[in-house]
Amino acid sequence: MLTRSLALWALALTLAAPAFANEVNVYSYREQKLIQPLFEAFTKDTGIKVNVISASSGLEQRIKTEGANSPADVLLTVDVARIQDAIDAGVTQPIKSAVLDKAVAPQYRDPDGAWYGISMRARVVYASTERVPQTAITYEELADPKWKGKICIRSGQHMYNNALFAAYLAKHGEAKTEAWLKGLKANLAQKPSGGDREVARDIAAGKCDIGLGNTYYWALMNDKEADRKPWAAATKVILPSFEGGGTHVNLSAVVLAKHAPNKDSAIKLIEWLMGEHAQHLYADMNYEYPLLSEIKVNPTIASYGTLKPDKLPLSEIAKNKKGAANLVDKVGFDN
Ligand SMILES: [Fe+2]
Numbered sequence: 001m002l003t004r005s006l007a008l009w010a011l012a013l014t015l016a017a018p019a020f021a022n023e024v025n026v027y028s029y030r031e032q033k034l035i036q037p038l039f040e041a042f043t044k045d046t047g048i049k050v051n052v053i054s055a056s057s058g059l060e061q062r063i064k065t066e067g068a069n070s071p072a073d074v075l076l077t078v079d080v081a082r083i084q085d086a087i088d089a090g091v092t093q094p095i096k097s098a099v100l101d102k103a104v105a106p107q108y109r110d111p112d113g114a115w116y117g118i119s120m121r122a123r124v125v126y127a128s129t130e131r132v133p134q135t136a137i138t139y140e141e142l143a144d145p146k147w148k149g150k151i152c153i154r155s156g157q158h159m160y161n162n163a164l165f166a167a168y169l170a171k172h173g174e175a176k177t178e179a180w181l182k183g184l185k186a187n188l189a190q191k192p193s194g195g196d197r198e199v200a201r202d203i204a205a206g207k208c209d210i211g212l213g214n215t216y217y218w219a220l221m222n223d224k225e226a227d228r229k230p231w232a233a234a235t236k237v238i239l240p241s242f243e244g245g246g247t248h249v250n251l252s253a254v255v256l257a258k259h260a261p262n263k264d265s266a267i268k269l270i271e272w273l274m275g276e277h278a279q280h281l282y283a284d285m286n287y288e289y290p291l292l293s294e295i296k297v298n299p300t301i302a303s304y305g306t307l308k309p310d311k312l313p314l315s316e317i318a319k320n321k322k323g324a325a326n327l328v329d330k331v332g333f334d335n
Contacts (some may be wrong), residue, residue, distance in 0.1 A: 023049040023286065024265040027059045028076040029076025030252065034286050035076065041281065042272050048265050048282040063257055072257040073266035074120075079159045082251050083115050084318040092255045097267055103274040105315060108291055117251040118273050119288035122290060122307055123164045124247065125238040126200050126218060127210045137210075137240045139248070150207035151187045152199045156333035157325060160196070160214060163317055164248045165324035170316045171242060174323065181331045192334050197221060197228060204234035214239075216287035219300040223287075237304045246310035252288065 028035055032054050053072075055062075060082075063072045066255040075086055086092055087110075094113035101109075108117035125137050142151065154161065169177045189208035194201075199211035200221060215237070222232035239247050254273060260266050272278055279290040282300050289307060296302070328334065 009038055018179065022047070022265045024052060024262050024269050025051045025071045025073045026053070026076055027063065027072045027074070027257075028052055028054045028268070029056065029082060030054075030076050032082060037285060038273070038278055038281050041277060041301070045271065045277065046268060047326060048268060050269070060086045060091050063091040064089045068259050070257060070259050070263060073260040073262045074269060075255045075257060076252070077132065077255065078252045079250055080163055080314045080318050081159050082316070082323055083251070083255070084240060084321075086255050087114050091186065091245045091258050093258045093260070095254075095256045095267070095270060097123050097271055099271045103292055105291070107294075107311070115253045115255045116270065116274070117253050117291050119252045119279075119282040119291060120249050120309070121252075121288050122215045122247045122249045122309070123160060123212060124215055124218075124304070125210055125240050126196075126203060126235045127238055128203050131209045131235050132236075136236055136237060137238050138243050139164070139240050140180065140243050142240075143180045143187065143209075144214075145187070147184070147187040147210065149187065150209040151184065152187065152189055152202045152211035153184075154195055154199065154212075155192045156181070156328040160250070161212065162321055162324055162328075163250050164212070165328065166317045166320035167242070167310065167312055169320040169324050171245065174327070177324070177329060178327050181327055181333055185331055185333050199290065200231035200235045201228070204231045205246050215289070215301060215304065219287040223300055224271050239305050239307060241308065242310055245312070246308040249289075249307075249309040252282075253267065283308055 039052065050126050059075060063070050063075065066072070077083055077086065086142060094116045095116060096113060101118050104116050109115065134225050156165065160261055165177070165181065196213035196217040200218065202208050203211060218232055218235070218237050221228040254270050256266055258271065274292055276292065276295060279292040279295040282288045283290045283295055287298055287301055289297055289301065
């Protein structure tokens with residue numbers, strides 16, 4: 001009897017083992033509810049277990065402090081600022097993958113492989129369907145006095161606006177950017193406040209006519225958030241462009257941790273995130289623009305029109321972030 005239960009026990013072990021023979025440790029800045037379905041699908045596809053540590057700040061510092069003993073394999077991050085933070089903290093190692101080089105266009109990855117973009121979002125204009133007849137706009141026009149008292153926006157120091165302002169600075173230089181920020185500030189209906197959804201809320205309430213928001217928030221409100229659906233219904237999305245350029249975009253991206261203990265599984269995960277299954281989830285659950293070209297954007301996102309991403313390299317935006325933050329302070333944008 002003893003022999004038999006031992007044998008059963010051994011059988012149970014062999015059965016259980018392959019399911020989680022491998023694991024990968026992910027440090028993540030992305031919202032848990034967005035990424036959990038992705039990781040569950042990855043585990044189902046590959047048998048590799050994903051352990052997640054989520055935080056809203058300080059992950060690259062944590063990896064740095066953990067040093068050579070860090071369990072981190074992969075850092076999932078959003079925004080050019082945080083990608084740069086990870087590089088500056090020295091916690092990355094080059095990702096070498098022919099699969100990724102083929103899947104991700106050169107402008108959406110680091111030339112040295114320190115990071116790869118996974119999905120994209122754009123910073124766009126939400127406009128009142130009732131009070132704003134125009135269907136096209138430039139970022140430059142936001143400082144036009146015709147919008148006086150009509151614009152709502154979140155803090156000028158929030159990373160979404162900071163990246164846009166840094167792009168403006170890279171294109172136009174300091175003097176013109178300062179003048180533009182002053183003009184934009186002069187057009188505000190109220191002090192910068194709230195998040196991107198609240199911009200749509202305030203337009204719906206008639207406090208302002210236009211404002212800035214990311215592409216996915218409007219889609220989420222329209223398709224998934226019944227209580228906020230009226231805010232989407234009162235607004236439309238206009239894809240703005242820089243004069244002579246395209247629409248400002250930002251990325252969600254992935255880096256491979258310098259001391260990744262499960263490097264092979266980490267590369268598998270990163271390649272999987274750029275595969276069809278995951279890219280569909282990014283497009284349809286997160287309402288982001290997939291970076292794998294054969295995957296279609298979600299129909300709600302497609303209804304905004306065809307995105308023409310601005311060509312300014314992310315490295316140029318990263319270089320100008322500090323300068324943009326200083327100008328925001330200088331003109332008292334948030335005061
Ligand atoms: Fe966001």
